[in-house]
Amino acid sequence: MGEFTITEQDGHVLTVTINRPERMNALHPMANAEMGAIFDMFEANPDLWVAIVTGAGDRAFSAGNDLVYQAEGNPKWYAPMGFGGLTGRWNRTKPVIAAVNGVAMGGGFEIALSCDLIIASENARFALPEPKxxxxxxxxxxxxxxxxxxxxxxxxxxxxxRHVPAAEGKELGFVNEVVPQGEALTAARRWADMMLECSPVSLRTSLEVVRDNFNYPSLEDAMKADYPSVQTLRHSEDFIEGPKAFAEKRKPNWKGK
Known part of the structure; x- marks a missing residue:
């Protein structure tokens, strides 16, 4: 348990809870730095394959930047990896799921958008209210x-x-699933468990290709590009284990390498 977060490892899944409910889980520089260090650890630990980020309590995922802290004249610096240690993490290689259990405003919404999936409770609200x-x-x-x-x-x-409710977020396409209030984290873990059925090497490769393919001007260029993680996949133990397990009609024993 950190000063501003709670972390829990369950098997290959790391759950990170923003723990500032008295400020609706708004983040100041120290909280951003703490989360940055947590996700540094997540990236470096080969035993961690998927992460879930959520907020303490049922009112807020994160209200974003702690404006009260800023208005008190405190420093305005941010951690190098951005809000929640995620919005500026350009080379992230592992899946991260946002379990949004209340308001996700400003920087809180930006954290959720930087994740690969957003699972939202019915009481979730999303907005970028900064111009106000x-x-x-x-x-x-x-x-x-x-x-x-x-x-x-x-x-x-x-x-x-404007504030967008969870159901509209699903219609717009930035929310993957809407669940009853109080069930966002449980649903996010269900998605994480589905990811654990896949090779972690394959997931890392998929994340890199999806992310980097936007750097190319055409679909043809993107498909012909050289992605380092593809070579890693082809030389991995999982690349051998997957087809072998399929042929033997058993579940694969992924090594993640």
Missing amino acids: VGLAALAGGLQRLPRQIGLKNAMGMILTG
Whole structure:
């Protein structure tokens, strides 16, 4: 248990809980730095294959930047890896799931958008309200949201700061599943368990190819590109184990290497 977070490892899954419920899990520089260190550890630990990030309590996933802390004249610096140690983590190689159990505003929404899946409880609310307080969503919200739901849908949120409920988030395409209040973390773990049925090497390869293919001007260029993780996959133990387990009609024993 950290000063601002709670971490729990269950098998190959790491659950990270933002633990500032008195501030609706808003993040200040020290909390961002602590989460950055946690996700550094997650990336470096070969025994951890999937992470889930959520917020303490049932009111908030994260209200984003701690404006009260900022208004008190405290330093405005951010951790190198951004909000929640995730929004600026460009070379992340392992899947991360956001279990949104309440409001995800500003930087909180940007954390969720930087994850690979968003599982939301029915009481979840999403927004980029920065313009209402003279700011802008510069931790990836202005870049990620249009890429994930299209320009017009994104601008409808960005230029109004309006709150979007979980059901609408599912319709817009940035939420994967909506579940009853109190069940977001359980549902996120169900998705994590489905990921654990897959080779961790295959998942790392898939994440890299999906992420980096946008760097190429055409589909043909993207498909012909050289992705380092593809070579890693082809020389991995999992690359041999998968077909072997299929032929032997048994579950594969993934090594993650």
